[in-house]
Amino acid sequence: MSQLILLNKPYGVICQFSDHPTHPTLKSCVPQPGIxxxxxxxxxxxxxxxxxxxxxLQHRIADPRWKLPxxxxxxxxxxxxEAQLEMLRAGVDLGDFVTRPAEARRIDTPELWPRNPPVRFRKTVPDCWLEIIISxxxxxxxxxxxxxxxxPTLRLVRVAIGPWRLDGLLPGQMRALDVRLEDLPRSAPGGGGGKHDERRRSPPGLEGRTPGFRFARKRQRSD
Structure with a gap:
C-alpha cells in the first residue's frame, strides 16, 4: 500500500516545496517531508x-497517457x-496544440469558501459557473x-482527479489515503494530444450531483 495525500491547495500557493520570493509554497500547508x-x-x-x-504512484497519476479525468x-x-459549450466539448485549437474533447456544462453556483483575494467582477457583465472535465x-x-x-475565467477550482474528490477539505487541509497501484482506474495508454473521439465519464460520486460542499459557507458576491 502507498500513501496518497489529498490537499486543497489555496489560491496563491505555488506548487513547489522550495522557497519562492513572492508566493507561499506547499511547505506552508504540507508539513510531511518526502512527498x-x-x-x-x-x-x-x-x-x-x-x-x-x-x-x-506519482508517475501513474501524472502521466497524461492514462487520461485520468x-x-x-x-x-x-x-x-x-450552447455553441460556446460545444466548442469546449469538441476540442479547442489553442495554436500550439488542440485539446482533446472535453465535457462541459453549465452548473448552479456552487457553495464554496470565500476566495482571498476576492474575485474582481465587472458589474455590467454577467458571470456563471461551468463544470469542465478534461483528461x-x-x-x-x-x-x-x-x-x-x-x-474568460474568473475563478477556477479543481474538485476531482479520477476517483478522488475534494469533499470536505477546506483550503490548506489534507486527507491521507492508503492506495494500491493496481487498484487505480485503468484506461489504455494513448497519445499525448490532438483530436480523438474518446468519451469520458465523471469521477465516481460526482455524476448527477448538485454542486457544492456541505461544509461551505453561503456564497457572497465578493467571494
Missing part, C-alpha cells in the same frame, strides 16, 4: 492536488451559449480554453 505533487495546479487556481512519496468548477465572465493538464489549459471560447 511530492503528482501533477500540478496553477498558482492562481484552487482545489485538489495529489501528493505522494511513491515514485511509481480532472473535474473543474470554473467561474467565467459572460452568459455561455489532460497542459499549462493553464482550462483558462486558455474558456478564453478561446469567449468566456
Amino acid at each position: 511530492y505533487p503528482a501533477g500540478r495546479l496553477d498558482t492562481d487556481s484552487e482545489g485538489l492536488l495529489l501528493l505522494t512519496g511513491d515514485g511509481a 480532472k473535474t473543474y468548477w470554473v467561474q467565467v465572465e459572460g452568459d455561455p451559449k 489532460e493538464g497542459k499549462n493553464r489549459q482550462v483558462r486558455r480554453m474558456t478564453a478561446k471560447a469567449g468566456l
